[in-house]
Structures are given as C-alpha cells and as structure tokens.
Amino acid sequence: MPPQSLSCKECKTPYPLDARYVCERCFGPLEVVYAPREDVDVAALRRRIQAGPHSIWRYQDFLPLEAPPRGTLPAGWTPLLRADRLAEQLGLREVWIKNDAANPTHSFKDRVVAVALARAKELGFQVIACASTGNLANAVAAHSAAAGLESYVFIPADLEEPKILATGIYGTNLVAVRGNYDDVNRLCTEVSGEYPWAFVNVNMRPYYAEGSKTISYEIAEQLGWKVPDRIVAPIASGSLFTKVARGFEEWIELGLVDGAVPTMNGAQASGCSPVATAFADGRDVCRPVKPDTIAKSLAIGNPADGPYALELARRTGGAIDAVTDDEIRAGIKLLAQTTGIFTETAGGVTTAVLAKLAERGDIEADECVVAVITGEGLKTIDCARGTFETHEVDPSLEDFEARVATSTVAA
Amino acid sequence: MGVVVKIPTQLRAAAGGASSTTVDGTTVGEVLDALYEQFDELRERIADDDGLRRFVNVYIGGEDIRFLDGLETAVEDGDEVTILPAVAGG
Numbered sequence: 490m491p492p493q494s495l496s497c498k499e500c501k502t503p504y505p506l507d508a509r510y511v512c513e514r515c516f517g518p519l520e521v522v523y524a525p526r527e528d529v530d531v532a533a534l535r536r537r538i539q540a541g542p543h544s545i546w547r548y549q550d551f552l553p554l555e556a557p558p559r560g561t562l563p564a565g566w567t568p569l570l571r572a573d574r575l576a577e578q579l580g581l582r583e584v585w586i587k588n589d590a591a592n593p594t595h596s597f598k599d600r601v602v603a604v605a606l607a608r609a610k611e612l613g614f615q616v617i618a619c620a621s622t623g624n625l626a627n628a629v630a631a632h633s634a635a636a637g638l639e640s641y642v643f644i645p646a647d648l649e650e651p652k653i654l655a656t657g658i659y660g661t662n663l664v665a666v667r668g669n670y671d672d673v674n675r676l677c678t679e680v681s682g683e684y685p686w687a688f689v690n691v692n693m694r695p696y697y698a699e700g701s702k703t704i705s706y707e708i709a710e711q712l713g714w715k716v717p718d719r720i721v722a723p724i725a726s727g728s729l730f731t732k733v734a735r736g737f738e739e740w741i742e743l744g745l746v747d748g749a750v751p752t753m754n755g756a757q758a759s760g761c762s763p764v765a766t767a768f769a770d771g772r773d774v775c776r777p778v779k780p781d782t783i784a785k786s787l788a789i790g791n792p793a794d795g796p797y798a799l800e801l802a803r804r805t806g807g808a809i810d811a812v813t814d815d816e817i818r819a820g821i822k823l824l825a826q827t828t829g830i831f832t833e834t835a836g837g838v839t840t841a842v843l844a845k846l847a848e849r850g851d852i853e854a855d856e857c858v859v860a861v862i863t864g865e866g867l868k869t870i871d872c873a874r875g876t877f878e879t880h881e882v883d884p885s886l887e888d889f890e891a892r893v894a895t896s897t898v899a900a
Numbered sequence: 901m902g903v904v905v906k907i908p909t910q911l912r913a914a915a916g917g918a919s920s921t922t923v924d925g926t927t928v929g930e931v932l933d934a935l936y937e938q939f940d941e942l943r944e945r946i947a948d949d950d951g952l953r954r955f956v957n958v959y960i961g962g963e964d965i966r967f968l969d970g971l972e973t974a975v976e977d978g979d980e981v982t983i984l985p986a987v988a989g990g
Contacts, residue, residue, distance in 0.1 A: 682909035
C-alpha cells in the first residue's frame with residue numbers, strides 16, 4: 490500500500506509527498522493518501538506483519554515511507570494489558586490498557602516522531618524541530634540524537650521540570666517560549682515558513698500523524714486480530730484520536746479484521762476542553778480557550794483537528810467528556826492502584842473519563858473497552874505529592890511496631 | 901502609516917510573492933477587505949460565506965481574534981495582523 494500523494498482533507502486537492510501541511514487553495518489540512526490495494530491475501534499479510542520487528546516498523550506497509558528506516562529507536566509494540574481489577578471496580582466486564590508509557594521516551598509521541606523523522610531523512614532535511622507540550626519534546630530530542638541530526642525544540646517556559654530535563658539531556662537546542670502552547674505553536678508556524686527545518690508537527694504533520702495509526706494496529710493484533718467495541722483516548726489537538734479510528738478503518742477495509750470502527754470516546758481536562766464543550770453544545774467547530782489545567786500535555790486551546798474529532802465521536806456513537814483536576818488525580822490513583830501502571834496527567838484524564846462513562850451507564854455489559862494510556866507518571870510526578878502517608882520510623886523493631894498501626898500489618 | 905498584514909508562506913504566491921503588506925482599516929474585517937482589494941486571489945483562500953474559513957487563524961499582536969471581537973475587532977495604525985494556518989500539535 491505505497492503512499493501515493495498528499496491530499497487536502499477539505500477540498501481533496503492533491504499535492505506531492507513533500508514537506509507541506511496546508512492546502513494552498515482552501516487552507517485545509519493535508520493528509521497522506523495511499524494507492525488502493527487489490528486482491529489482498531489476508532493470511533499472507535498477517536504472516537508478514539507477525540514476522541516483522543517488535544516495533545511500529547512491523548506495520549511499514551501502512552506508513553508513508555519509501556523504505557523502513559534503519560538504526561532508529563524502536564518505538565511501539567507496547568503492552569496491551571487486561572485490567573480486570575479496574576474493570577471490577579468500575580462494574581465493567583472487559584477493560585484493556587494500552588500502555589504507551591512503555592516507549593523509549595515514555596509516551597506515544599515516539600511513534601509519530603519515528604515516522605516524521607524517517608520521512609524527513611528521506612526528504613533530505615538536516616534539522617528536526619517541534620512545538621511541544623513536553624512529551625513531543627522528549628521524543629524529538631531523543632530520536633534526533635539517535636539519528637545524529639541537529640534539533641530545535643520549542644516548549645512553553647512553564648512546562649513541568651521533568652519534561653524539560655528529559656529533553657535537554659539529549660543535547661537539543663531547547664527554546665523556552667514565554668507563553669502557552671498555542672503561542673509556541675504560532676511561533677513555530679512562522680519559523681517553519683522561514684527556516685529549512687523539518688518541524689515534525691508543522692510541515693511534517695501529514696507524516697507525523699500517520700504514526701498514531703500504529704496504536705490501533707497493535708491493539709487489533711494483540712486482541713487476536715479483533716477490533717474492540719470502544720476506545721477511550723485523550724484529545725489535545727485531536728490528531729491521535731482521529732488517527733486511531735483511521736487505523737481500524739484501514740484494516741477493516743482491507744479485511745485484516747472484521748467488525749466496525751469502535752465507539753470513540755474522547756477525554757479532555759475541564760481546564761482545556763474546547764472539543765468537549767463543542768460536543769456538548771452540538772457545534773461542529775471549536776471555540777479556542779486559554780488552558781488552565783494540570784494536564785499540560787493536553788493543554789492545546791486551539792485544536793486543529795477538533796472538527797474531525799467531533800465528527801468522529803458523533804459518527805461512532807461516542808462522546809467527548811471533560812474531567813476536573815481533582816478527577817484527573819483520582820484517575821491517576823485509580824489506574825495505579827488497580828493495574829500497577831503509573832500514568833501522567835493525560836492518562837489520569839483518560840482513566841477518569843472511562844470511570845465517568847461507566848458510572849453514567851454508557852458502556853454495555855458485554856463490551857470490550859480499550860483505554861489508551863499515552864504517557865508515564867514520572868513526567869508529572871508532582872501530582873503524586875500529598876496523596877498518601879509515609880510511616881517514618883527509627884531502624885528498630887520496637888519503633889516499627891509502636892508507630893505503624895497494627896491494622897496495616899498483615900502478620 | 902496603516903496596518904501591517906503578515907502573509908503566510910502558503911499564500912504568498914497568491915499575493916505576488918509579498919510576505920507582508922500595509923493597508924488601511926479600523927476593524928480586522930476592514931483590513932482583510934482592503935487586503936482582498938490588493939490581492940483578489942486571497943479572498944477565496946481565506947474567506948467563506950460565514951467570514952473566515954475554519955482552518956484560518958488571524959492574530960493581532962499575537963492574540964487570536966477569536967479571543968477578541970472576531971472580524972469586528974478594532975485595529976489601530978501600527979498594529980500587526982498575522983494570518984496563519986491552524987496546526988495540530990502535541
């Protein structure tokens with residue numbers, strides 16, 4: 490299924506497969522279009538995928554590259570874990586966690602950056618860049634270092650310290666912009682017009698976005714070539730949310746899996762919920778907001794793929810919900826204490842929305858639900874502070890027995 | 901002195917290659933109308949029947965006009981209006 494062209498999602502004007510992202514006729518976003526496949530031998534294609542590497546490159550047939558890259562950080566092929574204790578707590582039957590914290594830089598961004606960087610190399614770029622809320626910064630800095638390419642990473646100056654430290658260590662040119670993510674994004678859009686750089690989420694965006702499809706390929710393959718009934722995933726720009734559905738659609742069209750596109754539930758933080766608000770109001774465009782939430786990796790007030798996320802949630806019978814900062818902290822705790830997975834605030838948003846859907850009775854008893862956990866808890870470690878007690882004792886058995894309540898000891 | 905309008909790279913071909921131009925107007929809507937007077941091709945790229953196409957973002961001094969009064973937002977001589985495509989991020 491080789492890539493054929495870029496095409497405007499709005500007016501369908503075709504463009505060559507180079508570094509561009511906007512339709513010159515209507516300003517609509519561009520996406521990759523693949524040559525149609527005919528006479529697919531499903532069994533052979535499944536065998537080919539299964540024989541591939543344990544990374545996103547096992548799905549190279551569905552990615553916009555001329556050839557699979559060599560010597561890259563191995564992104565993807567993250568665990569899909571059955572979360573029976575979480576399901577039980579929520580009164581559900583079958584819940585799975587797609588744990589994308591298990592990527593080289595601990596978020597799903599490794600997938601999209603791996604694809605964008607590989608395409609940038611094919612196009613001859615020497616410098617990689619991005620506008621980031623943090624996870625993307627980590628990934629761009631790391632993958633550029635692995636590839637031996639120079640990089641420029643633009644972040645909001647008030648980003649969480651672990652994300653700043655885990656970016657700078659890779660030797661990138663780190664630019665902290667005094668403003669929020671939308672200011673960073675606007676600056677990068679201007680910079681990308683003036684410098685010959687591959688901005689993974691600006692001029693390389695059509696390729697970058699394709700990387701998110703590998704999440705759904707993996708889920709389908711890990712479930713035994715099955716499509717789940719429902720997906721719960723976070724929405725920042727809306728790119729991951731829409732591309733996860735696209736991945737399932739492609740495989741259903743090819744006959745690699747049976748069934749229909751899952752019911753798609755989007756998750757946002759109340760402090761930055763332009764898409765959830767538009768969903769609730771029945772509108773098909775998002776009014777931008779100024780973000781104010783602990784879920785900084787989702788703090789995009791002006792989400793470019795918002796209209797497509799709205800359309801998708803409505804078309805699949807899903808919804809887009811928002812949860813408060815307290816619900817986010819509770820979501821992080823719930824996931825940690827029922828699955829052993831410590832996620833960052835974005836994963837807290839996803840878990841809290843899953844809990845909300847269960848409580849509201851939106852999920853049928855026999856549904857197979859997958860929650861996409863996009864990042865690692867150590868990146869937003871501050872959220873864990875003050876949520877539990879520590880028993881401090883002298884190093885003696887006597888003091889231990891005196892200070893730690895007997896009820897906590899299962900002796 | 902007028903209002904400076906910055907034109908994104910994707911639209912420069914439709915603006916005779918210009919990266920910016922200076923026009924007169926007291927609101928963003930008037931500024932854009934004056935821009936279309938100069939470069940007629942820009943009208944259909946940026947505008948639709950309801951005002952602006954949905955993937956077009958317009959800023960005054962870095963602030964999105966949707967946080968202000970949209971096309972009715974007042975502008976003064978010396979202001980800078982920037983037109984940019986919407987971009988997804990993360």
